[in-house]
Amino acid sequence: MDLIIILQAGVASGTVLLFATIGEIFTERSGVLNLGIEGMMLVGAMTSFSITLKTGNPWLGVVAAMAAAGLISQIHAFITVTLQADQVVSGLSVSFLGTGLSLVLGEGLSKAGTVSLLPSFSIPYLSQIPLLGPVFFTKQSVLVYIGYLVFPLCWYFINKTRPGMHLRAVGEYPAAADALGINVYRLRYLYVFVGGMFSGVAGATISLAVSPGWFSELTTAGQGWIAVGLVIFAQWNPLRAAVGSYVFGALRRLILDIQGPLLLFGLPNPFYYNPYYGFFLQMIPYAFTIIVLILGSREAMRKRMGAPAALGLPYIRGQRGL
Amino acid sequence: MELVNEQTQKKVVVSMRGIVKKFPGVLANDAVDFELIEGEVHALLGENGAGKSTLMNILAGLYRPEAGTISIRGKAVSFNSPKDAIQAGIGMVHQHFMLVPSQSVTENILLGLDEPRFRLRLREYEQKVVELGERFGLHVDPRAKVWQLSVGEQQRVEILKMLYRGAQVLIMDEPTAVLAPTEIEDLFKTLHSMAAEDQSIIFISHKLQEVLEISDRVTVLRRGKVTASGIPLINTTRAELARLMVDREVLFRLEKKAVEAGDKVLEVQDIRAENDRGLPALREMSLNVRAGEIVGLAGVAGNGQRELAEVITGLRKITGGKILVHGEDLTNKPVKTGIRRGISHIPEDRTHVGTAGNLSITDNTIMKNYNQPPIGQRWVVNAVLANKYAEDLQKAYDIVVPSIKTPVRLLSGGNLQRVILAREISSQPSLLVAVQPTRGLDVGAIEGVQRLLLAQREAGAAILLISEELEELLSLSDRIYVIYEGKIMGEVLDGDIEKIGMMMTGTPMKDIEARGSK
Ligand SMILES: Nc1ncnc2c1ncn2[C@@H]1O[C@H](COP(=O)(O)OP(=O)(O)OP(=O)(O)O)[C@@H](O)[C@H]1O
Ligand SMILES: [Mg+2]
Numbered sequence: 001m002d003l004i005i006i007l008q009a010g011v012a013s014g015t016v017l018l019f020a021t022i023g024e025i026f027t028e029r030s031g032v033l034n035l036g037i038e039g040m041m042l043v044g045a046m047t048s049f050s051i052t053l054k055t056g057n058p059w060l061g062v063v064a065a066m067a068a069a070g071l072i073s074q075i076h077a078f079i080t081v082t083l084q085a086d087q088v089v090s091g092l093s094v095s096f097l098g099t100g101l102s103l104v105l106g107e108g109l110s111k112a113g114t115v116s117l118l119p120s121f122s123i124p125y126l127s128q129i130p131l132l133g134p135v136f137f138t139k140q141s142v143l144v145y146i147g148y149l150v151f152p153l154c155w156y157f158i159n160k161t162r163p164g165m166h167l168r169a170v171g172e173y174p175a176a177a178d179a180l181g182i183n184v185y186r187l188r189y190l191y192v193f194v195g196g197m198f199s200g201v202a203g204a205t206i207s208l209a210v211s212p213g214w215f216s217e218l219t220t221a222g223q224g225w226i227a228v229g230l231v232i233f234a235q236w237n238p239l240r241a242a243v244g245s246y247v248f249g250a251l252r253r254l255i256l257d258i259q260g261p262l263l264l265f266g267l268p269n270p271f272y273y274n275p276y277y278g279f280f281l282q283m284i285p286y287a288f289t290i291i292v293l294i295l296g297s298r299e300a301m302r303k304r305m306g307a308p309a310a311l312g313l314p315y316i317r318g319q320r321g322l
Numbered sequence: 323m324e325l326v327n328e329q330t331q332k333k334v335v336v337s338m339r340g341i342v343k344k345f346p347g348v349l350a351n352d353a354v355d356f357e358l359i360e361g362e363v364h365a366l367l368g369e370n371g372a373g374k375s376t377l378m379n380i381l382a383g384l385y386r387p388e389a390g391t392i393s394i395r396g397k398a399v400s401f402n403s404p405k406d407a408i409q410a411g412i413g414m415v416h417q418h419f420m421l422v423p424s425q426s427v428t429e430n431i432l433l434g435l436d437e438p439r440f441r442l443r444l445r446e447y448e449q450k451v452v453e454l455g456e457r458f459g460l461h462v463d464p465r466a467k468v469w470q471l472s473v474g475e476q477q478r479v480e481i482l483k484m485l486y487r488g489a490q491v492l493i494m495d496e497p498t499a500v501l502a503p504t505e506i507e508d509l510f511k512t513l514h515s516m517a518a519e520d521q522s523i524i525f526i527s528h529k530l531q532e533v534l535e536i537s538d539r540v541t542v543l544r545r546g547k548v549t550a551s552g553i554p555l556i557n558t559t560r561a562e563l564a565r566l567m568v569d570r571e572v573l574f575r576l577e578k579k580a581v582e583a584g585d586k587v588l589e590v591q592d593i594r595a596e597n598d599r600g601l602p603a604l605r606e607m608s609l610n611v612r613a614g615e616i617v618g619l620a621g622v623a624g625n626g627q628r629e630l631a632e633v634i635t636g637l638r639k640i641t642g643g644k645i646l647v648h649g650e651d652l653t654n655k656p657v658k659t660g661i662r663r664g665i666s667h668i669p670e671d672r673t674h675v676g677t678a679g680n681l682s683i684t685d686n687t688i689m690k691n692y693n694q695p696p697i698g699q700r701w702v703v704n705a706v707l708a709n710k711y712a713e714d715l716q717k718a719y720d721i722v723v724p725s726i727k728t729p730v731r732l733l734s735g736g737n738l739q740r741v742i743l744a745r746e747i748s749s750q751p752s753l754l755v756a757v758q759p760t761r762g763l764d765v766g767a768i769e770g771v772q773r774l775l776l777a778q779r780e781a782g783a784a785i786l787l788i789s790e791e792l793e794e795l796l797s798l799s800d801r802i803y804v805i806y807e808g809k810i811m812g813e814v815l816d817g818d819i820e821k822i823g824m825m826m827t828g829t830p831m832k833d834i835e836a837r838g839s840k
Contacts, residue, residue: 180434181405
């Protein structure tokens with residue numbers, strides 16, 4: 001069990017969480033909670049795999065994944081922004097819808113064989129840095145490198161640009177934004193779409209790079225839900241989201257790999273000899289998600305963590321006494 | 323074609339003609355005419371629910387009128403949104419501020435504009451904000467986050483926001499209701515410097531003294547109709563204004579009968595408590611209130627007044643000390659226990675703490691006795707009795723609404739306060755904690771509330787009156803405590819304003835006395 005290899009794989013697997021989490025940060029910053037990430041990721045993974053299979057071009061697969069997951073997300077936008085229905089209920093249905101759709105449309109894909117994957121390569125010079133080089137810059141998929149660029153850019157966009165400022169205003173105090181001529185409804189549709197596209201990329205990252213193939217709902221194995229928890233852990237900040245995603249990616253790998261060797265630190269490996277222990281290990285990320293969600297649902301805690309003040313609330317123009 | 327006002331020979335900026343606005347069951351504006359000329363401060367007066375905010379919301383593009391025309395500098399306009407109004411040079415500062423708390427002052431000012439295009443370049447724009455502020459005497463740190471600002475500073479940001487957009491007309495809906503006296507002075511200076519640059523201001527207020535001080539002309543509304551239109555304010559008295567508003571004499575004088583104070587009803591001993599952010603709000607403070615007396619608590623806003631009211635009524639836990647009511651220890655007991663022991667609360671926040679917005683007048687008035695006979699019978703509420711009860715209160719407290727089934731969020735500020743008073747006073751409390759009970763009320767309503775408080779005093783209730791309005795405290799209270807940073811600075815029996823003022827800025831009574839005897 002080589003720690004460097006585990007970390008290297010961890011970064012790749014963390015990239016999936018990174019895309020999903022950043023997408024949800026955009027959506028939630030606009031005041032819409034979308035619990036449908038898991039479903040949208042599955043749609044993205046299935047679409048990208050099947051398009052790549054047909055065309056032989058993985059980049060087309062990624063674009064198709066973004067479009068498909070983005071499309072699904074607009075159902076959520078219509079239900080919550082236009083019809084002003086409950087965001088939790090709608091998000092759960094979108095998750096079921098996405099899961100169901102991908103299972104039906106992805107029927108038989110798992111036996112389809114191999115597809116051409118997105119390229120992997122090492123970065124000259126950077127890969128020579130001790131420790132960081134092999135972990136971050138050696139033989140990673142191109143999507144992993146894109147991830148390194150995406151999270152600081154997203155942070156910059158949200159905090160330092162005019163559209164980012166409008167995004168924050170719409171999620172904090174939509175009535176104030178509306179009074180100044182910002183179209184609250186249009187921006188919410190837009191950022192739900194952006195969230196959907198990111199989920200699609202997250203799905204494609206699995207099926208075309210990190211663990212290639214289509215394994216029905218096990219493809220994502222609940223990572224969409226972990227992303228929902230990570231958004232809260234990250235306090236809606238893309239930089240913290242990156243830290244959380246990579247740590248969790250590494251943790252996932254570690255949990256898988258720790259069950260392999262016979263000896264652990266020179267002692268008999270309890271996880272090898274007693275596979276049931278492994279189940280408890282695998283539970284950790286999900287248990288974490290549940291705890292974060294419980295903490296995050298407390299009003300006082302949310303305020304302290306800087307949750308967008310209008311998160312979860314439909315915006316109704318001109319309503320008196322709110 | 324630019325219009326010119328005949329009396330003053332000045333240009334007419336805004337002209338509203340025959341404005342009609344209906345809400346379900348109310349005619350809020352009934353053929354209202356309104357005219358604003360260049361460089362004037364124009365006061366808009368009227369009782370609670372007279373339709374002032376409605377008229378101004380129409381001018382600011384928030385509501386669309388059913389009938390009537392608006393013209394700006396002689397050109398007919400029709401606003402579909404506040405943005406249209408802002409583009410026509412009309413900006414409104416609402417009673418509830420429209421600021422994003424988590425963003426900085428500069429960000430709030432830039433919100434919704436086309437400049438800067440993409441990158442925010444805040445440093446550059448912060449400079450512009452500072453310059454604009456200096457021009458009109460509006461000082462505020464452009465980098466501060468809005469949640470860190472005092473109410474007065476937030477108001478300045480709102481004004482800056484409108485000036486930055488080139489507003490020529492500034493509408494201010496009850497701007498002084500939330501300000502400390504020194505902040506009011508600053509605001510008036512700003513308004514004067516704006517008028518000097520030929521900008522026009524519409525000023526809504528219930529404080530007639532202020533209206534006389536700041537405004538050039540006044541328009542008065544009564545139940546949606548204009549009763550005085552643009553009359554000059556020179557040589558007008560407070561009493562005349564009041565008569566125009568309420569159509570009867572307002573006394574401005576209260577009859578306070580002598581009442582022998584009885585036993586101590588409330589005893590607060592060395593209590594400590596924290597505010598919402600977890601910082602100390604009350605530090606070892608003690609006070610007491612006897613039956614049949616009104617005890618005032620003076621102080622600048624944010625010195626622990628709200629926390630004290632919440633602690634006494636059981637809404638906030640204390641971290642040290644004791645609270646006794648009729649000698650019984652009620653420290654950190656549930657709110658319900660307090661209610662059963664006869665504690666009533668008129669909270670500062672009417673819309674969130676005092677009432678439930680989506681519930682009807684009936685539901686809001688029976689909130690404290692819905693589970694007791696005769697209204698509550700076992701597990702059902704007797705709807706007939708409940709409605710009867712609410713109707714009686716509606717008459718007794720003069721609540722103006724289309725029906726007792728109306729959700730209270732639709733009520734005007736004054737009527738909402740009457741709903742709370744009706745509920746809290748009709749339970750015949752032995753201890754009444756009243757926080758800013760007359761804020762935002764019209765002169766007639768203020769008189770009504772003050773009479774009710776005095777009547778409770780005569781009935782033997784102990785009343786703790788927490789207010790920032792010194793005049794009100796002095797005319798109602800038997801004794802006045804002064805609070806500063808969560809501590810009682812001292813107690814005044816003779817209404818010595820000078821001493822109160824010194825204690826409000828943090829000089830304890832014993833220091834004042836020491837200095838006096840030297
Ligand atoms: N959005 C609304 N829906 C229904 N009724 C409304 C609405 N806005 C105002 N009203 C009603 O219209 C009338 C006029 O209200 P408005 O707020 O204009 O009064 P106001 O003069 O500003 O009173 P105050 O001094 O208490 O602020 C009131 O009876 C109020 O209940
Ligand atoms: Mg009003």
